[in-house]
Structure formats: C-alpha cells, structure tokens
Amino acid sequence: MPPLRRSARHLIRVARRWVEPNFKHFLSTRQPLLWGLAVLIGVLVALAAILFRIGIGLVQLPWLGTMSEQIVSAASSQPWWIILLAPAVGGLIVGIWLEKFQPKQRAFGVADVIEARAHGGKGLSFWGGLSSAGLTVVSLGSGASAGREGPVVHLGATLAMALCQALRLPDSARRILLACGVAGAVSASFNAPIAGVLFAHEVVLGHYAMSAFVPIVISSALGTLLSRLWFGDIAAFVIPQYQITSYLELPAFALLGLTCAAVAVIFQFALIGTDWVARNITMPLWLRPVVGGLAVGGIGVFFPEVLGVGYEATDAALKHQLPLAVMLALLFAKTAATAITLASRFGGGIFSPSLYLGAMTGGAFGLIAAAAFPELASSHGLYAILGMGAVAAAVLGAPFSTTMIVFELTGGYALSIALLIAVSISTGINQAVHGRSYFHWQLEMRGVMLQEGAHRWLVRIVRVADFLEPVPEDAGSETFDPESGGPSLRPTDTLEAALKLFDKSGASRLPVIDSADPMRIVGYASHVRALRYFNSALIAAEKEEHK
Secondary structure, three states, rough: OHHHHHHHHHHHHHHHHHHHHHHHHHOOHHHHHHHHHHHHHHHHHHHHHHHHHHHHHHHHHHHHHOOOHHHHHHHHHOHHHHHHHHHHHHHHHHHHHHOOOOHOOOOHHHHHHHHHHHOOOOOOHHHHHHHHHHHHHHHHOOOOOEOOOOHHHHHHHHHHHHHHHHHHOOOHHHHHHHHHHHHHHHHHHOHHHHHHHHHHHHHHHHHOHHHHHHHHEEEEEHHHHHHHHHOOOOOOOOOOOOOOOOOHHHHHHHHHHHHHHHHHHHHHHHHHHHHHHHOOOOOOOOHHHHHHHHHHHHHHHHOHHHHOOOOHHHHHOOOOOOOOOHHHHHHHHHHHHHHHHOOOOOOOOOHHHHHHEEEEEHHHHHHHHHOOOOOOOOOOHHHHHHHHHHHHHHHHHOOOHHHHHHHHHOOOOOHHHHHHHHHHHHHHHHHHHHOHHHHHHHHHHHOHHHHHHHHHHHHHHHHHHOOOEEEEEOOOEEOOOOOOOOEEOOOOOOHHHHHHHHHHHOEEEEEOOOOOOOEEEEEEHHHHHHHHHHHHHHHHHHHHHHH
8 A cells, every 4th residue: 555545544544533532522412403503592582682672662652752762852851740650650560460470479680590500591481581571571661760681681591491491401501502592682682792692601601611602602693683683783872982092091990990889889789778678668569669660750750861771861971961960960860760670679680770870970980080180081981981881890790791792882992901990990899898799699689609609509409309219119118207217308408408417417328208208218318329419410510611
C-alpha cells in the first residue's frame, strides 16, 4: 500500500476516534431535538409576547383612548376622576380573578421560573401561567405601576415547559428549554437578543454551559426577529448620541454608582416593607387590589408618569426633557406606586420600574453635576442611561445581562466604561446590604434558599422516596410499632431530615413507614444509599453546568 494512502487511512481512523464519541454524546443528549424545539419555542414565545402587549393596549383603550405606551400624554387629556378610578376598577377585576380562578391567589413572575429551574423544570402550570398573564394584562392595562417583562418571562417559560411535558423530556433538557423560553421572552420584549441570551444564563440557569448556549441563542434570535417584524426594528428608547466629555468624570461615575445603590436598596426595602404591611392587614382578597388601585390612582392624579409600565417618562428622562424637581418627585412617587401595586397583588414585574427609577436617579444626578462642574460634566441624559443600568442591575442581581440590555435598548455602546463602573459599584453595595436580589428574596419568603448553593438546595428537594429500598412484593407486609419501633422515616421526608436522623440515632438503616398508615413499612433507607444518591445528584448538577 502506498505510504500516502496509508497515512490518509491513519488520519481518518484518528479523526474517527476523536469525533465519534463526541458525536455520540451529542446525539445521546438529544441536542438536535433541543435545537429544533428551540426554534418552536422562540416563535411561540414571540407571538405570546406580541399578544401580551396588544392585550395591555386593548385594556387601556377604553379609559385612555389609546393603545400606545404614551400614557402620560393620554392621561393629561382625561378628567381626574378617570385617572383615580381606572386602577381601582381594574383592581376589582383582578381581585375577583385572584379569588376565583388564579392558582396560589397571586400573579407569577421571574422568581417562579427560577424555582422551577431548581426543580428540574417542573412546577409551571400551563393554565395557571396563562391565567397569570391575563391577570397581568388587566393590571397593567388599567394603570397599575409595574413592569411587563417579568410576566412575559414567566409566560415564555410556561409555554416551553408545556412542550417539555408533552414530550416527557429529562430534567436537564427541561432546564435548557426553560431558559430558551426566558431568552425568547426577554429578547421579544426589549428587542435585545444578546441580553435575552445573557439573562437566561445569568438569572435563570445560573451557569454558561455550552450545551445550553446554542438552543438559547436560537430562541432569542427568533424572538427578536418576530418582534421586529411586528413592532419594527427600533430600540425601546430612541435617544441622542451621548458622549463622555472627559475621563476626569470617572469619580462622578463612581459616585453615581453609590447613589444608584442607595436608590436600589431603598426600592427593595419599600417593596419588602409594603408587602409585609399588606400581609398583616386583614381584609377580603378581592378588596386588596381595589384599595391598592385607589392609592395608585390617587398618586397618578398628581403624577400620571407613574401609571403603567412608565416607558414614556423613562424616555423623557433619557432625552433630558424633565426638570430636576420633577425627577426627584417621580423617584418617590414611582417607588410608592410600584410597592403598593405589587403588595396589592396586581400582576406585574420590577424590571421596568427599576429602569425608570435608574433613569430618574441618573438624570437628577447629571443635572446636579452639570451645575457643580459645567466644564466637565456630560449631558444629564448620559447619566440617566448609566443610572438606568446601575439601579436595574442591583435590584435584579443581573449585572451582565442588564448592562447588555441598556446597550441594546439605547445603542450606547460608547458608554461601556462609565456604565460598568456604575453597575459594578451599585451591585456590590446592594449585595453588601441585602445579600441577594429581589427575586431571591421572593424565593426565600417561600422557603426556597437557592443562594446557599446546590448542595444546600438538593438536600431539601430530594425525598426519602427517591432513594429508599422498597419492601419486596413477595416478602409480605411488614408492620411497625410507633411506640417501641424506634426512629423511622416517611417517604415525603427530605434528605436533610433523613441525614439528621441518621446522625442523631446512630443507625445505618431506618424503616420508612407509609404516610397514610403509620403501622405499615413500605421500605428501608440506608445511610450509605442516601449519601450515594446525594453525591450522584451533585455530580450530575456539576456536569450539566460545565458541558
């Protein structure tokens, strides 16, 4: 055989040994299926996001006379009593909806998506998700002061999980497709495909595994494409081209980060405190949104800028169209209106309010800086952009994706140094004070402690039923005497409870009794088997995050 042919065959064999195991792994993890499903999810979520925005416009049409987001302009031509009563009427509909139809009697959002990811993509009810989306459409359309992006993220994740449920996919695939739904929702809402990819990885998945990257990008790109075909290829905020006047402003950017951190911290305390007060007030559930709607409407009579999503007021701050006194007043008014809205159980998120407060903070800071240092200070519109990113990043706990969202919303890539300085300082100080994002605070209120790491979360979601050794069917029934039988477990006990009982009793094997019949033994749990199951789950989670 000629040497050249021999070398070629050798190279083919080497290449085959190199490629074949990788390709087999690619097929075994069902990546082609995930890529195809990512296309479908991107299309479905984009269509849902479009219908969601149209729905908000249809609800606000009867009382504002417009379906656009120019709420301030439309509200200025309406009698004061319409502005006062519209959120309350919407609140009555929301209250009845919550009491009669909505699971858990609350609207859903990003925190529920993060919790579902921790449960392997499980826990998102299809009809409950659609109901929550409809509830939020009524809330925002009637003037409730909240954001639309969080509810759209939940809707996108719900659609993705409905598809997974129909196909009975494994947990790892469900988590990836859950993130696909999130990415498609963010990109369709903001016309920001890169930010959609980063948000899905940073906030929902919590890692940047290569196996998840391609399907998430596919879904995000399609979400943006369909959104642009419907709404046009324009950024959410069209602003002038701002530039940094001098790099001597770097200390000012750092000081802006400190200021934004204070605003983010106060905003979260307002949300938490108002929620605590609302929980401690006894009144019928249906009445809560009515009272909250009256309060929001009362604020809206004097400051119509707080009504709804608030993009028109945010845009005005970015274009330096608001005076200092108005921006300072809107900081307090929007914080109060959003806190009341969410505590009253209206549907809505915190993304848009965070951008709003950041724009007002930055705009006010810029005006003060310009008055103090007129030769050095850049336009206060530039500071409004920086503030928008800094406050949102701190509240959401998502500095990377929020930075990219600001870039894509405004086209302000030239501001990268200033934005990164403000975002990093604001996020760092917020972590020092709160120790968590607002989403993780919501989860901890429900007993879901994801901040402590995968090892702490796994011991709380793994149940004894997952690793017990059942009694063989041919062995007959075994009975247990609660008084003299010693320590025992139930199938629903957590791994954490089981490990504590093994340690306390010193036993290496414990009976597992039927939850419905405490006299019947359904199996046995061994200490070694429990630890082996826990270690296997940790390894599986580690592998998923790095492949």
